[in-house]
Amino acid sequence: MPTKVLNHFILLILITVMLAGCASNSKNVGSSGKTKIVFWAHQESAMNDAYNKLIKAYEAKHPDIEIEFQTFPYDVYNQKLKASFSAQNPPDVAEMFGTWVPEYSKNGALTEVPNIDKISKEYYPAPLGAYQYNGKLYGLPLEYNLENGGMLLHPEMFKNKGLEYPPKTWADLVENAKTLTVRNDNGIQIKGFDFVSLDNITFTFLSMILQQNGKYWGTDNHVSFQTPEAIRAMNTLTSLVSVDKVTDLSVFGGQLDSSDYFFRGNSAMTYRGPWTVASGLDNYKVKDFEYVPVPSFTNENPYFAAESGWGVVVASKSEIQKQALSFIQFLSENENLLQWNVSTFTVPAKKEVANNPEFLKKNPYMKAPLDILKYGQWMGPIADRDYFFKQINDNFQLIVSGQITVETGLGNIEKSINSSQDQHK
Structure with missing residues (x-):
């Protein structure tokens, strides 16, 4: 190789090494x-x-x-x-x-x-x-x-109906919610108990399984939702909408959070995480509310699933x-x-x-x-969080609207989520 070319080659190598050194060190070396x-x-x-x-x-x-x-x-x-x-x-x-x-x-x-x-x-x-x-x-x-275990509550709404608060049992919660729900010709104006949000349908469902001493994880990171505990939990949740009619799906999936509607006075009780309290104090300047425990679905402790x-x-x-x-x-x-x-x-x-x-x-x-x-x-080893929640939310809506049964919905949820779990292994 000619000397001139060799010198250029050596120079190129040195520059490359120097640049590589700068690249590897510059990220972790500050200006000082x-x-x-x-x-x-x-x-x-x-x-x-x-x-x-x-x-x-x-x-x-x-x-x-x-x-x-x-x-x-x-x-x-x-x-x-x-x-x-x-x-x-x-x-x-x-x-x-x-x-x-x-x-x-x-x-x-x-x-x-x-x-x-x-x-x-x-x-x-x-x-x-x-x-x-x-x-x-x-x-x-x-x-x-x-996201669960506690709920937002308007004390004045309870006082106006002569109700004690917070409800001590699940049965009390449901009866209070029926009394507190306000309707007119356009539908529900004030929801007695609102748990319908993108997160809380799933969290409430899972927690109600745990409060029956049930489980929803099977083997090999698969979920198991065709159990007596899961069926009872889903039946109860859908009944709150379709039978007890203490809430509805009218704003489900919208731009506002369910807590926003609570602070606007559109619900008496809203099942939501404590992080929403700051929004009520700072954004809505609301003082007539409390954050209280949600009673257990059973006589067991208020077990809950959490991310x-x-x-x-x-x-x-x-x-x-x-x-x-x-x-x-x-x-x-x-x-x-x-x-x-x-x-x-x-x-x-x-x-x-x-x-x-x-x-x-x-x-x-x-x-x-x-x-x-x-x-x-x-909550467990969920491979795709958004997909997991979407399957429960989508089938919940189908069950509430009477398009499928609880058993069919739970079967759909289980099959879809387990397929997703397998794809992410």
Whole structure:
């Protein structure tokens, strides 16, 4: 090879190596030469504000670390995460919703969090569930995502009808709902008991199975919905719409949440998660309401199914796993997590935080959910969350409208979901 060509070839190799070195190091080197942790989250003002405060606290404690915090609209965030991990270029730390985590952990995309035995004792099982895979832990939940077990209630509506509140038994709830429902020629104007939302039909159904000491998971990550407990639960739910007529499907799937209609005065009781309380206080400025327990469907404890909520994970492709793990462990320290849960109006995933009197003092509406956290069970290894909920919601509507029987609907749900579970193995 001629000397000139050889020199050009060597120069090209050196430039390539230098560029490769810059590419591999630039991501984790800040402008001031500090180690940079890239942290992604979805856009939610309260959560983002809480993260920013803790990021400043962490950087003050670790002056050699710089955290680059990037947020993205919720509608695109999940897809952006998938794309970044597929391209082998994920952030060092990512905020993930619990139901997203198993797909990443089983594919080796996440870094193991040490001390699972110790951590398992510190957290409630339900929020921790999705972050575990094959006996190992792949992230830390920041909240206990609770969509059921509690409900919004208008005390004045009960007082005007001479009713005591909250209802103590399921039978009381149904009878109160009948009395509180207001109709005119155009249909229901005030729903006595509204559980009809994209999430709560599913959550209520699953929880009613658990409250009968039933199960809905079979073998090989398949669901089992053709059981006496599932049939009774679905019969009861559909009867609330088609027989008792304490709610309807008129706004189901619309742009507004069922809690919005509650705060507008269109329902007396609405089965919804405690996160809706902040909306009533901040957006609607409503004060005539309480957040109270939903009585168990049976004489058993009010067991309920819960998803693992928002949490943080570390990418296995991160070149600074040690520092990234240090950061998510810092976020999960008791005092920091207390601050995060209080300011985001989320239910604590960690037992010590939930039992801290300071939390209830700052969020008094949280008493009802805090009292039942011990009864929560992880929802289970759902492969496709949206598909799972859609199958239950779609068949619920068909049953309510009389197009199919409860047994047929449950058979449809079971077959469809199990097919989806198999496709995602």
